[in-house]
Amino acid sequence: MLSHPADFPHVGSRAFVVGTAEPVTILRANADGSRMVRRDGTRLHPASRDASGNRTLPLSDLAPTEAEAFDTKPKPRRCAKGRAGR
Incomplete structure (x- = not known):
């Protein structure tokens, strides 16, 4: 049953934990x-297992997806105006 991938969020599908993308x-x-x-990753700290x-x-x-597990909102860009002359 788990040898064939399934669509998210069904049994057998891959997923990523929100915030950590584990x-x-x-x-x-x-x-x-x-x-x-x-848990599929080996990046886990032994104390958290x-x-x-x-x-x-x-x-x-x-x-x-891994991208959706992180907050992907773009950050506002800062203007570098006035720094070029310093």
């Missing part, structure tokens, strides 16, 4: 709307 795979859809996920590497997250904490 890659995960959705293992189970719970009745309350949350998802049980498997649990025994199985699985955890339950609300669907709102998951994004379908």
